[in-house]
Amino acid sequence: MIEYFKKRKNKKQEILRRVREDKAKRKERKQEIAALPESERKNEIKSDKLLRKEQKQQRKEELKSLSRKERKVAKKETKIYKKLKNRPRRITGWSVVAALILIIGVTIGPRVTSVLENVTGKHITIETTGAEADEAREAADDVSEEIANEGLVLLKNENNSLPLADKKMNVFGSDAFTFKYGGGGSGASDQTRAVNLFDALTNADIEYNQELYDYYAGLPELEATTGNSDTGVVQVIKGMLSSDDEVDGEPDVTDAALAQAKEYSENAMILIQSEGVEASDVGLDDLKLSDEMHDLVGKVAENFNNVTIVVNAGNTLELGFVEEYPSIQSVVWVGTPGPFGTNSLAKVLSGELNPSGRITDTYVYDIESSPASENFGDYQYENLDKAYINYEEGIYVGYRFYETFYQGNEEGYNQTVQFPFGSGLSYTTFDWNTVSEQLNSDSIELQVEVTNTGEVAGKDVVQVYYSAPYTPGGIEKSAINLATFAKTKSLEPGESEVLSISYDTRDMASYDMANENYILENGTYQIKLGKNVHEIDSTLNFELPEDIVYETDADTETEYKNRFTQSGNEITVLSRNDREGTYPSDQDDSKVATDKVIERVQGHEYNDDVEMPTTGADNGLKLEDLKGLDYDDPLWGEFLDQLTVDQMTEYVSEAAYHTIAIDELGIPNTVLMDGPAGFSFFFKQFEAGAYPTEIVVASTWNEDLAYEMGNVIGQEAEAYGIHGWYAPALNIHRTPRGGRNFEYMSEDPVLNGMIGAGMAKGAQDQGVTVFMKHFIMNEQETNARSGTLIWSNEQTMREIHLRPFEMTVKEGDVTGAMSSFSFIDGKWANPELLNGILRDEWGFEGVVSSDAVFGFMEAPQAVTSGNDLMLDILSVPKQKQLLEEAYEEHPEAITVGLRNSMHNSLYATLKTNIFN
Structure with a gap:
């Protein structure tokens, strides 16, 4: 045993030496490039980018040639390398906790009393008992389960393997015993009424293999749990203090257990999960199947004819492995579905519930294939005590990148994207027919008749996208954008419903940074009705003969202008016209803050006049x-x-x-x-309604249901004596690694805005101050709490990151907002953001x-x-x-x-x- 630890320590030291050597080489190379004339510098940076790309591909090929055992060792070493390389992130986490302990530990007198009161919530009175409170929670539970029902997404269903013909199921893997109902931190909620997976199966009349259950439950490393008893602050600290050496192992399953299970039923189910918690981002390896889980999937897939994979995660995972095994017939995404999500899952398996959810992110085979992933992590200035992030992807977040840069390359697209944004299957089929259309410079209005042409009742979602005319080298535009959507009621076989769908034509305008206005450029606008962003059912053309320029806000008539250029900290932003020359890289960052940036960060202007x-x-x-x-x-x-x-x-x-x-x-x-998944207090638990996390609320694609959630939360607020709600959270899923992606809704600003406005209006209508958050650009947890400088351009900020907040202000009529930790254009609490945009331009009061x-x-x-x-x-x-x-x-x-x-x-x- 001593020898084993010696070897492990030596291996870690060897890898640490490699990390230091590589870091020194990178620094030396940066200095070499910096010393070159400007004309040569760009070519060298481009050449280095291509070289790194080739090296990355070569490493992938080398891994494929190794045996499974060798591959496992190589992957483990890579994981250690990455963790050692990113060690500053861990130190940041420790420093926050250390500061917390230090402040509480050394403060004296009235100051310590104040701290303890705030932490314990002694000064806050909430009444959660009594008939009114009980009634409010009952209503909350009903809405919570309804959201879980409609938010569940069926991603794959070969040979109509679901619903189950044989209502018997083998449940494999330890994750089934630690079902993820929600995320951690301020977005956590009360899970004391949570239904565990096996009880849910029983409720749906599905028999589970008791012997297999007993086998897992009897393993010493496994302890069955339901819900999560930690407070938000404990979850955050646990996330920050997770050890660099921790490896999440999956207990092996014996041949005897497999044989017994095979005799029991041909049906098998495996849950796969990710950890999402405030204050800690998710590692790359955590979004991929571990070697131990891959072994389990392989064993099960080789022994059973009908395997179901259940994705129980608030982050987007790599699911390419499901295509390795023909016996994996179905994939069900449940996200983090709240205390009753297990019931929804079981009902879908049994056929009692027909899934109608749609995913809110693009699922790709390689999560590092998005441009935003190139600038995600720990970046520190050398001459300023601040971290920074360059949003070099520009407007090309999520599907906007994949649909634009693979346009005309269907083979490349299919090799990259597994499940497009908006994907979701049903147990029935639907036909669409556009019965009327009115397309003009003021509004786009459609009436779409949806008919259930299958054999069971179900709901459908009509997604409306648009493609705007694009001039190479002109204003950046995605090849396709979500415009709006509508969901049907539950339609019986043969039943139809006509959906009235409309949006303002100016919603298709792009922000022109050169002229400081929005513009609808002349040309053909394609209005697309899609099953998802890539599967288009029909297209309507709207011809705009002349440019339409919008110089003022439609509601307040405040003149538009570029508001975030004070720091002059320009970055290279990805362009549709020059992918190779503008594709993001963190290798050519200047880690030296300019004097202007330093002055802006450290200074503050007081208006004494x-x-x-x-x-x-x-x-x-x-x-x-x-x-x-x-x-x-x-x-x-x-x-x-x-x-x-x-x-x-x-x-x-x-x-x-x-x-x-x-x-x-x-x-x-x-x-x-707090919080977005139901009322919670960061430091103390109390009984309250608990809902699916926001990613699941959004995956319902149901504005009315979002409104109902907000409305019921408002009723709870009145019953408990609560007056303000720190929610909804409207930030973007910029990459799959965001620690709070479960708490946010999607990669798309319009989906966030429509669902967020619904939630906000529901609560505001009940007399609750809704604090939409985090305003703005709070898309990673690494370094957030030390104040990260966010660098982007005005078009990206307006079209992607500000858009859901603008929609929530104007459509949800909110009276509250929560600012973010971020330094926007070099300023925390940027007055151009909080007064210029929010109050003056949008009319927020x-x-x-x-x-x-x-x-x-x-x-x-x-x-x-x-x-x-x-x-x-x-x-x-x-x-x-x-x-x-x-x-x-x-x-x-x-x-x-x-x-x-x-x-x-x-x-x-x-x-x-x-x-x-």
């Missing part, structure tokens, strides 16, 4: 007197004049999961809770809260930039002190900032049910 507002006046007004008044009603000024600087300072600083009361002005305390506060997030910058509340758990006294110090130097700017923050916050409070 404002009039000092009145404070502490006695106007005899209470907050309730303003209920129902417009945001800009003159009476607001009289009310705000009554606030003192001290009161405002206290209010905005102490706003983690609640806001404080100011009794003399009738300002009540409010309770603000309401409150912006920070995300959980870390050291780089300071209240003086926040309140003078449009961020109103500090979600601060650990450093409230420090925030107050910073505001007091800033007030001494910039009294007018700070007072106006605090006053604006109070106006925004209290306006949102008056929109809640608190004064009903």
Whole structure:
């Protein structure tokens, strides 16, 4: 045993030496290229890119030539190499925990009391007992299961192997005993009522092999569990502290167990999973089948005729292995489907439920084939204590890349993409017929008749895409874009439904950075009705004879302009016109921040050229007197004049999961809770409705169901005494590796916006402040909590990352937002983002809260930039002190900032049910 550990240690040291040598070579090569004349530099970078591509392909070929045992050893060494190479990410995780322990451990006096109150939630009162609360949870459970039912996706079903003819099932693998109901962190929810997989099978009258169950349950390394008892903060810390040497092994299955199972039934099922948790991104190897799991799949596939693979993961996995074995007849995606998702799965297997979900991401054979994956990870400046990410993929996220860059190359596409965005099968068939169309410069309006031509009842989704005319070298455009969608009711065999589908024609406009406006360029716009993004049922042509330029926002008439160019930190962005020359690479990054970037990050401008507002006046007004008044009603000024600087300072600083009361002005305390899959408190568990995670909500492709979820959450809020909801989460699945992909909806901004707006409107209609989050570009967890500088271009930001938030503001009528950890264009709490885009351009009226506060997030910058509340758990006294110090130097700017923050916050409070 000692010899074994010696060998392992030596191997790790050998790999560490390789990591250091390779790092030194890369640094030396960068210095060589930097020293070249600019004319030669680009060619050298391009040549290096091609060389790395060839080397990567060569390594793949070498792996194929090895025996399975040799391949296993090589893969393990590669895994260790990658983990050692990316070790700074682990250190970042440790530093957050260390800081947490240090602050709590050494702080004294009132400060420690404040920290402990925030962490324990002692100051927050939630009433989860009583008839009203029970009734609200019952309604939540019903909606939760309905979402799981409609969110489940059937990806493969050869020979109509599902539903099962023989209602007996062999369940293989340890993952069946640790079903993933949701993700970890603030997106986690109460799983105390979760139904385990085997009980769900029984509920659906499917017999499972008890002997095989007993075999797995008896293994010492396996412990059957249902749900997850950890709080969000514990899940996050576990994720950050996972060991570099940990290997997730799959227990072997004996020949005797296989033989017994074969006698029991020809049906077999294997679950495959991934770990998703806030504060930790997912490793590449975690999205691929491990060698142990591959061995299990091989054994099962070779012994059974009807094998079902169940994808129980919130991240996109590599599923190419299912094509290695003809006996893998079906693939069912359940995502992370909440406490009753197992029931939905069992009902689909039995045939009681007909699947109607559609996937919200592109499934590819190689998850590293997307351009965004080239700039995902740990990137640190050498001369600035900040991490950065270059969004060099531009608008070509997810299907936009694959559909554009493989256009006209069907063979290449099929070798790359396994399941296109929007894919999903049914147990029945449907015919579509466009019965009317009205296509003009104002709107695209269609009526589509959907008829069930099969033998069982089912729901269908009509997906509407568009392809805009493209000029090589002009404005970047994806070959195809989602425009909208609609879902039918449950149609009986032979039954039809006519869906009315429409969207604004200007939604097809592209942002023109050169002229700072949106434009519909003249030409032919193809309106496509698709089963998925790649399988188009029919196409309608809309001819636009002349350009249409939009210079102002349609709702507010605010003039468009480029808002995120202050730092001048330009990057090379992927172009449809020059794939080879612009394809992203992290090898040619400049890790030296320019003086302008450093100045922008470290500096903050206070506007002292404002009039000092009145404070502490006695106007005899209470907050309730303003209920129902417009945001800009003159009476607001009289009310705000009554606030003192001290009161405002206290209010905005102490706003983690609640806001404080100011009794003399009738300002009540409010309770603000996470999370996107049902109410949760990061530090303390309480009973509440639990829903599928947002990726499953989106996979329903059902706006009405999203609205119903928000509405029922609003009813729960009223029953529990909650006034604000930190949700929905609207960020993009930029790559499959995002640690919070389960918590976000999809790779597409329109799908996110439609589902997010539905959820938001449902809750807002019940008098809840909805804090849409994380505004914006919070697509990776690595380094997020130390404040990452995000570099992108204006078109990408507007068309991809801002779009779902804009839709939620305008269609969901939200009164709250949560800013992200990200430094946008060199600024955390960027005023152009929070005031320029959100408030001026989109017309948002309401409150912006920070995300959980870390050291780089300071209240003086926040309140003078449009961020109103500090979600601060650990450093409230420090925030107050910073505001007091800033007030001494910039009294007018700070007072106006605090006053604006109070106006925004209290306006949102008056929109809640608190004064009903």
